[in-house]
Amino acid sequence: MAKTMTRATSLLVLTFLLLLLFLNSVSSWKRDEFRTCNQTPFCKRARSRKPGSCSLFATDVAINDGDLIAKLIPKKPREENGEDEQAQEDEPIKPLLLRLSAYQNGILRLKIDEDPSFDPPKKRFEVPDVILPEFHNKKLWLQSVSTEVIDGDSAPSSIVYLSDDYEAVLRHDPFVVYVRKKGGDLVLSMNSHGLFDFEQLRTKKKEGEDWEERFRGHTDTRPYGPQSISFDVSFYGADFVYGIPEHASSLALKPSRGPGVEDSEPYRLFNLDVFEYIHDSPFGIYGSIPFMISHGKARGTSGFFWLNAAEMQIDVMGSGWDAESGISLPSSQNRIDTLWMSEAGIVDAFFFVGPGPKDVVSQYASVTGTPAMPQHFATAYHQCRWNYRDEEDVENVDSKFDEFNIPYDVLWLDIEHTDGKKYFTWDRMLFPNPEEMQNKLAAKGRHMVTIVDPHIKRDESFHLHKEATKMGHYVKDATGKDYDGWCWPGSSSYPDMLNPEIRSWWAEKFSFQNYVGSTPSLYIWNDMNEPSVFNGPEVTMPRDALHYGGVEHRELHNAYGYYFHMATSNGLLKRGDGKDRPFVLSRAFFPGSQRYGAVWTGDNSADWDHLRVSVPMILTLGLTGISFSVEVLGGSMERVRREDLISGISPGRGVQPMIVTQPGYCLRSRNLEGDETWTLTEYSSRTMTRMYIELIIKERNDLSWRERNTELMRDAIHIRYMLLPYFYTLFREASSSGVPVVRPLWMEFPSDEATFSNDEAFMVGNSLLVQGIYTERAKHASVYLPGGQSWYDLRTGIAYEGGVTHKLKVLEESVPAFQKSGTIVPRKDRFRRSSTQMVNDPYTLVIALNSSLAAEGELYIDDGKSFEFEQGAYIHRHFLFSDGKLISSNIAPSTSGKMLFSSDCVVERIILLGNYPGAKSALIEPANHKAEVELGPLSLQGGRSPNVLTIRKPNVRITDDWTIKIL
Ligand SMILES: *[C@@H]1O[C@H](CO)[C@@H](O)[C@H](O)[C@H]1NC(C)=O
Numbered sequence: 001m002a003k004t005m006t007r008a009t010s011l012l013v014l015t016f017l018l019l020l021l022f023l024n025s026v027s028s029w030k031r032d033e034f035r036t037c038n039q040t041p042f043c044k045r046a047r048s049r050k051p052g053s054c055s056l057f058a059t060d061v062a063i064n065d066g067d068l069i070a071k072l073i074p075k076k077p078r079e080e081n082g083e084d085e086q087a088q089e090d091e092p093i094k095p096l097l098l099r100l101s102a103y104q105n106g107i108l109r110l111k112i113d114e115d116p117s118f119d120p121p122k123k124r125f126e127v128p129d130v131i132l133p134e135f136h137n138k139k140l141w142l143q144s145v146s147t148e149v150i151d152g153d154s155a156p157s158s159i160v161y162l163s164d165d166y167e168a169v170l171r172h173d174p175f176v177v178y179v180r181k182k183g184g185d186l187v188l189s190m191n192s193h194g195l196f197d198f199e200q201l202r203t204k205k206k207e208g209e210d211w212e213e214r215f216r217g218h219t220d221t222r223p224y225g226p227q228s229i230s231f232d233v234s235f236y237g238a239d240f241v242y243g244i245p246e247h248a249s250s251l252a253l254k255p256s257r258g259p260g261v262e263d264s265e266p267y268r269l270f271n272l273d274v275f276e277y278i279h280d281s282p283f284g285i286y287g288s289i290p291f292m293i294s295h296g297k298a299r300g301t302s303g304f305f306w307l308n309a310a311e312m313q314i315d316v317m318g319s320g321w322d323a324e325s326g327i328s329l330p331s332s333q334n335r336i337d338t339l340w341m342s343e344a345g346i347v348d349a350f351f352f353v354g355p356g357p358k359d360v361v362s363q364y365a366s367v368t369g370t371p372a373m374p375q376h377f378a379t380a381y382h383q384c385r386w387n388y389r390d391e392e393d394v395e396n397v398d399s400k401f402d403e404f405n406i407p408y409d410v411l412w413l414d415i416e417h418t419d420g421k422k423y424f425t426w427d428r429m430l431f432p433n434p435e436e437m438q439n440k441l442a443a444k445g446r447h448m449v450t451i452v453d454p455h456i457k458r459d460e461s462f463h464l465h466k467e468a469t470k471m472g473h474y475v476k477d478a479t480g481k482d483y484d485g486w487c488w489p490g491s492s493s494y495p496d497m498l499n500p501e502i503r504s505w506w507a508e509k510f511s512f513q514n515y516v517g518s519t520p521s522l523y524i525w526n527d528m529n530e531p532s533v534f535n536g537p538e539v540t541m542p543r544d545a546l547h548y549g550g551v552e553h554r555e556l557h558n559a560y561g562y563y564f565h566m567a568t569s570n571g572l573l574k575r576g577d578g579k580d581r582p583f584v585l586s587r588a589f590f591p592g593s594q595r596y597g598a599v600w601t602g603d604n605s606a607d608w609d610h611l612r613v614s615v616p617m618i619l620t621l622g623l624t625g626i627s628f629s630v631e632v633l634g635g636s637m638e639r640v641r642r643e644d645l646i647s648g649i650s651p652g653r654g655v656q657p658m659i660v661t662q663p664g665y666c667l668r669s670r671n672l673e674g675d676e677t678w679t680l681t682e683y684s685s686r687t688m689t690r691m692y693i694e695l696i697i698k699e700r701n702d703l704s705w706r707e708r709n710t711e712l713m714r715d716a717i718h719i720r721y722m723l724l725p726y727f728y729t730l731f732r733e734a735s736s737s738g739v740p741v742v743r744p745l746w747m748e749f750p751s752d753e754a755t756f757s758n759d760e761a762f763m764v765g766n767s768l769l770v771q772g773i774y775t776e777r778a779k780h781a782s783v784y785l786p787g788g789q790s791w792y793d794l795r796t797g798i799a800y801e802g803g804v805t806h807k808l809k810v811l812e813e814s815v816p817a818f819q820k821s822g823t824i825v826p827r828k829d830r831f832r833r834s835s836t837q838m839v840n841d842p843y844t845l846v847i848a849l850n851s852s853l854a855a856e857g858e859l860y861i862d863d864g865k866s867f868e869f870e871q872g873a874y875i876h877r878h879f880l881f882s883d884g885k886l887i888s889s890n891i892a893p894s895t896s897g898k899m900l901f902s903s904d905c906v907v908e909r910i911i912l913l914g915n916y917p918g919a920k921s922a923l924i925e926p927a928n929h930k931a932e933v934e935l936g937p938l939s940l941q942g943g944r945s946p947n948v949l950t951i952r953k954p955n956v957r958i959t960d961d962w963t964i965k966i967l
Contacts, residue, residue, distance in 0.1 A: 034272065034283060034538050035215055037265055042199075042228035043313045046341040047257075047266070049230070052194040057173035058098065061158045066141030068100040068160050068168075072112065072175055094118040096198055100170060100177065104138040106163040106354075107363050108179055110190065112229075112347035114200055121203045121224055124346050125555035127309045129500075129566070130592040132369050166353045178329065179302075179351050186236040187302050188351045192329055195339060196231040198347075218537035220554075221478050221544045229308075230341040233292075237299025238336040240756050242744070243292040243624050244269065244314055246589075246601070248279045251616035251744055251759035253292075256282060257339075258318025266341070269312040271558050271588045273532035273539050274602070279613040286530055286602045287589035288312065288558040289624040293360055295746055296334055297753050300355035303364060307591065309559035310344040343543075344555045357747040358739050364625060365738025371594040371627045372569075373735040376864030377409045377447055378523075378583045378598070378628075379727050380835035381717050384412030384449075390430035391437050398441060402833060406714050407721055409834045411441060412449045412525065421489035422462050423452045424509055426517050434517035442521040445836025449585070450518075453528040454497070454564050457489035464509070468495060473502045475553070478544040485533035485541065494531055494541070497563035498556055499548035503570065510571030520576070523583040526568055529561035530588045561588020562596075569596035579866050589626060598628035612774040616759040622740030623747075628731070723764075724835055725826040725843065725859060730765045732860040732876075741765065749786040752803075758784060767823035767848075767857065768794070771816040781810045791818035792848045792913040797936075797948040799914060821914065822850035824857025824879045829909070839864070842908035843958060847881050849914030854882035858891070859958070862901055873900035875959055886910065886964045888956070905958045910951040916966065922951045923965045931955075933966070 037043040058070040073095045095118070099111045114120040145158045155173035162168045162179065166187065169178050175196070178189035190196070202225040204211075211222040235241060240252040244267055256264045268284035290312050291305040306312070317337040352363040383401070388394050394411060401408050419425040426434050438448050456465050456474075468474055474482040474493040482493050496502050512518055533541050543554035553560075565586040572582035584597035593599060601617050621629040730741040739747075743763045745755035761771040761783065769791060771783045785791045787803025794817040800806055808816055819825060827844045847855045862874035872895035880887050910922075922931045931954040956962045 033216070034274070037268075037313055039215060040311070040313070040343075041213060042226060042230075042343050043266065043341055045226075046195075046197065046228065046230035046313075046339065047315070049195055049197060051232075052174075054174060054191060054194040054196040056096070056175050056196065057155075058158075058170055058175045059172070061145065061147070061170065061172070063142055063145055066101070066139060066143075068142060068145055068158060068170060070098045070158075070170060070172075070175075071115070072096040072098055075173075094120075094200055098170075098175075098177075100160065100168055102140040102142060102160060102162050102168065103135065103366075104140065105359075105363050105366065106166050106352070107138075107367065108162055108168045108351040108353075110177055110347060110349045110351070112198065114198075121201045122550065124201065124227070125309070125344065125551050126346055126348065127307050127556070127559055128498075129563070130307060130559070130590070131367055135367050138366065163353070168351075176329070179353060185299065186234075186329055187299070187353050188236065188304055189234045189329060190349070191231055192234050193232040193337065198229050199226045201225065201227050215537055218542065220537070220542065223478075223544070224552075227344045228342060229345065229347060230339065231347070233304050233338050233340060235292075235294035235302060235304070235336045235338070237296045237334055238294035238302075239296040239334060239753070241292055241294045241316060241336050241338065243289070243303075243620060245289050245620045245624055245626075246285050246287045246617065247282055247620075248285065248610075248613045248617060249282060250280070250757075251619050252757040253316050255318030255321075256315045258321035261318055266313040266315040266339070269314065269558060270538075271530035271540070271561055271590075273528065273530050279609045284311075286587045287561070287593070287599060289589070289591050289621075289626070290314070290340070291364060291591065291624045292338065293357075293623055294336060295357060295750065295756060297751060297756075298334060300750065301357045301360045302354045303350075303352035303360040305350040305352070305364060305367065305591070306340060306342070307348045307350070308342045308345040309556045309590065310342045310554055311557060312340065312342045314341070315339040344552070357750050358737070361623060361625070361738045361740065361747075368591040368625055369595040370736060370738045371625070371731075371734050372597065373581060373869065374598070374628055374731055375581045375583055376724075376728060377445075377835055379724060379731060380409035381407060381720060382410040382412060382449070383408045384414075387414050387416040389416075391433065394437055395440070398444075398446070402444075404710055404714065405831070406710075406717055407832060407834055408446065408717075409836065410447045410449055410523075413451065415451055415453070415488055415527075417450060420457065420459070422457050422459065422464070424464065424515050431517075435519050438519040438521050442519070445832075445834035447521045447523060447583075449523045449525050449583070451525045451527055452568060453488070453526065454494050454531050454560075455485070455487035455489065455492035455528060455533075456495065458484060458491040458493055459489070465493070468493065471505070473499075473505060475541065476546040478542065478546065480546065483541065483545050486535040487528060487533060492533075494533075495564075496547050497560060497567055498551060502548070503563060503567035506564075506567040507571035507574050510568070510575045512575060520580070524568055524572060524585075526561070526565055526584060526586040526588075529564045529586060531560055531564075559590045561586060562590035562593050565589070565593055565596045581865055581867065585630070591625065594625045594627065598630060599626055600630040612760075612772070615762060615772055618742060619740075619744045619759060619762055622742055623744065625738060627734040627738075627740040627742075718831055721831065721835065721838070722827045722829050722844075723825070724838070725828055725861070726765065726767070728864075729826065729858055729860040733765070745769070745786060749788075752786045752788075754784055754805075755786055767820050767825050769818045769820065773810060773815050778810055781808050781816055782806070783808055783816050785818065789821045789850060790914075791820060793818055797913045799947065819846065819848040819913065821848050822855050823848050824855050824881065826857065826859040840903075840905060842906050842955075844909040844911065845879060845886075845907060846911045847879075847886070847913065849881070849912060849916060852882070853884075853914070853916060854880075856880045861903055861905075861958070868900065871895075871900065875901060875903060877958065881912075884916075884966045888958075888960070888962050890961065899959070903957075903959055906955045907958060908953055908955065910954060910964065912949040912951075913947065915947040916949050919949055919966045921967050922954065923967055924954055924956060925963045925965065927956070927962070930967075931964070 055075040056072040057075055059073055061070040074093055095115050096112050097115045101109045142160050145160050147156050147158050149156050157169050157171045159167055159169050166179055167182055174194055176191045179187045211225045213220040242251055247267055255261050256266050265282045267282040269288035269290055270284035271286055271288055272284050274285045293303045295301045350367055352360045354360045415421055417431055419427050441448055459465055473495050475496045477483040484491055484493055495506055530540055532539055541553050545553040569582040569584045586599050587602055589599045618629050733739055734741055745758050745763055748763050748766055749755050763769055771781055773781055782805050784805045785800055785802045789802045791800045791802060825846045828838050828841045829844050830841045832838050849855055857879050859877045862869040876892040878889050878891045919933045921933050932952045934950050936948045954964055
């Protein structure tokens with residue numbers, strides 16, 4: 001994974017790291033490899049602009065093709081701004097074109113670009129293949145525009161319909177775009193502080209004009225001059241803003257400018273391979289999603305998304321920031337102002353009105369897509385390490401899991417399995433029989449993942465390189481030659497994934513015939529796809545490298561990894577004739593990545609700070625569409641921190657929140673040199689954190705220590721496997737609505753202010769709350785449980801009151817986790833070697849009663865691997881407990897009486913939490929037989945609890961309608 005260093009130098013760097021660690025300043029060594037805002041001319045320029053400096057006004061406003069269009073024209077010659085490089089006064093004044101379109105569900109789209117009738121030197125880049133084709137069918141054809149002078153304004157405004165409750169307004173002079181409730185409160189605005197700026201493309205006229213930029217020995221030729229865009233966006237009725245991953249920072253975004261914020265950087269969105277990134281930092285890392293969400297008690301939730309793939313920088317202004325300089329718009333209570341800056345591209349922005357948190361994520365998903373439904377196995381536990389040496393090593397690890405009675409579903413192979421870092425090949429000395437190796441795992445229901453990165457080794461004997469060269473499939477450098485950069489294999493070139501033909505060519509490489517040694521149980525992992533280039537500026541490709549259609553790398557940089565992920569995922573799809581759901585994990589991402597697979601949060605380190613920040617990082621990814629994400633702990637520095645890891649991030653702690661909560665993913669940790677080790681990495685698919693556990697078998701002679709830790713890990717992983725039916729149901733919800741599997745508390749409790757900035761606890765679906773523990777050897781935890789319901793401890797069944805912060809004792813073997821009253825959670829409690837072997841196992845239903853002794857929940861099941869669910873081949877049940885009766889009913893839409901998917905699974909146990917009074921037995925209808933009822937136990941922990949009631953062996957089929965009445 002994220003190895004920014006070549007192996008040759010890694011020893012050196014490690015030593016260096018060690019040194020720095022002792023100095024306790026790990027962060028400083030890499031910081032100067034990356035640009036700050038001040039070293040980035042467009043960012044520095046945009047940040048220095050004064051509110052009100054935009055002089056554009058809207059003219060020629062009309063309805064055209066169902067959109068509101070206008071021209072933006074500067075009122076006076078461009079401001080003499082001393083800091084502007086190459087003042088543009090002598091350029092003719094060229095208008096910009098503005099287009100506002102309305103879509104279903106209250107979505108406003110705003111585009112601003114250069115006017116083609118003034119012959120710009122080239123077309124600016126508009127990101128293709130991100131917006132869903134279906135989205136275009138949701139356009140509302142605007143018929144009319146009303147123009148009026150809104151109270152307090154001196155100039156007219158044009159108003160168009162957005163939904164029954166909302167309307168969009170274009171204020172003409174100065175130009176401002178905003179969304180408001182009909183005739184009332186504002187939701188979102190753009191340019192209300194007059195910071196909008198749009199640098200138009202230029203061609204060199206004068207000799208000696210120098211637009212080049214230099215950074216650490218790299219020169220960017222910038223043939224079209226500066227071409228950045230910046231503007232302010234305000235969120236009204238907002239208490240906090242969230243989103244814009246990926247940063248290792250808090251869930252609620254801290255101000256990056258304003259009173260009290262010193263020397264702070266804007267949040268940077270620029271996909272970079274940042275080895276051992278620092279926590280609590282706005283620096284850009286592997287992926288970028290320019291989508292921000294605001295939430296407030298008064299107005300609810302809204303969102304703003306800018307589809308733009310160039311480097312972006314975003315400031316969140318603290319309160320008290322120069323607010324007076326804005327244009328006075330009505331209602332500005334609790335406004336949060338932000339400044340958006342991008343190096344290139346166009347304005348293609350979307351305003352989402354909400355008003356609830358789930359509305360906003362669904363509105364965003366209607367533009368960029370919902371997450372793909374993963375294969376069931378992918379939601380279980382994955383095992384990885386860098387590196388599995390050979391087939392024997394793989395076999396050993398595999399059998400250790402069986403010996404220790406720990407289930408796992410996937411084993412991962414990093415780059416060392418290849419022949420000289422040439423992807424799609426095997427080192428035949430170490431892996432002589434890859435098919436046989438995969439088949440052995442497959443016999444236990446297990447899968448394998450191999451790594452395939454975008455850098456292709458420039459080796460004349462490598463067929464892939466020969467073919468790519470011959471066909472002209474590589475990205476070109478600024479002079480038009482195949483770009484040659486340094487990565488794992490040494491000298492490498494990168495396929496131009498922007499080109500759809502090259503993506504199909506790439507996809508073909510995954511056929512069983514082309515990928516020799518692959519079998520149907522093999523899936524793929526894309527690393528280094530930012531793209532990482534060791535000798536490139538900021539460890540990536542030069543901005544003036546050239547892609548398909550003359551697009552400069554600067555324009556699409558943040559989407560390169562997305563297109564690569566897409567091509568790989570399509571390859572797996574083709575390989576299985578479109579029948580098998582792909583599984584591809586990617587490090588780089590962009591809006592839309594959720595349609596192609598999962599992502600992980602890269603190379604962090606095994607310390608408490610990274611464990612802590614993994615929760616907001618994954619919650620943020622979920623909010624911005626990427627519900628299937630994974631966190632790796634212990635990514636890179638185990639050699640240094642082994643002791644910390646063992647004593648600090650003990651399996652009972654670091655690991656538990658993830659395991660309990662996530663559908664698992666794994667990632668690798670490094671092998672400890674010379675030690676006989678094995679590594680368990682739990683990962684959570686979908687939304688959560690991955691967890692990582694390292695068991696050092698020989699490291700400690702203390703046998704009881706080892707056994708104890710093995711037991712803790714086994715328990716944690718068992719809990720995850722028990723919850724797989726619940727997770728899979730949540731994945732289905734995410735893939736139909738965009739609502740993430742793992743959610744910030746405020747998404748479920750949007751009017752409970754105590755939850756708004758809480759990112760230590762989170763919800764798994766609507767039913768489970770997990771409180772992470774982030775300090776070493778904590779004995780107590782303060783847990784806030786949202787009000788309006790009570791909460792049952794997942795292990796003991798003990799009920800806690802909501803609306804209160806509880807100080808709870810915490811044990812080594814668990815983190816606090818609770819089931820919300822009024823919910824029903826489906827489980828499978830029997831342990832197998834892998835999730836695949838649990839298919840026919842019976843279910844347990846856990847009913848957490850609310851104060852009216854009622855609860856409800858859902859269960860979704862399909863074949864776990866094909867796309868037949870899209871034709872209705874699935875089971876979707878609704879469970880309702882009320883008036884002493886549990887009713888199971890179908891909620892899948894009718895498939896004209898035909899059952900396209902069926903299951904023989906039964907319910908073997910029903911657990912009721914919450915003192916159900918006076919139960920003696922249970923009557924099952926329509927079968928008309930009785931089942932036994934007993935007090936306790938709660939099988940997670942054993943012990944009997946007076947407020948737990950168990951209905952034993954009702955043995956009703958999961959596919960059938962039935963009622964169970966407590967007598
Ligand atoms: C309890 O749950 C039932 C079923 O969801 C619901 O209809 C009822 O309103 C809930 N009662 C309370 C007090 O929350």
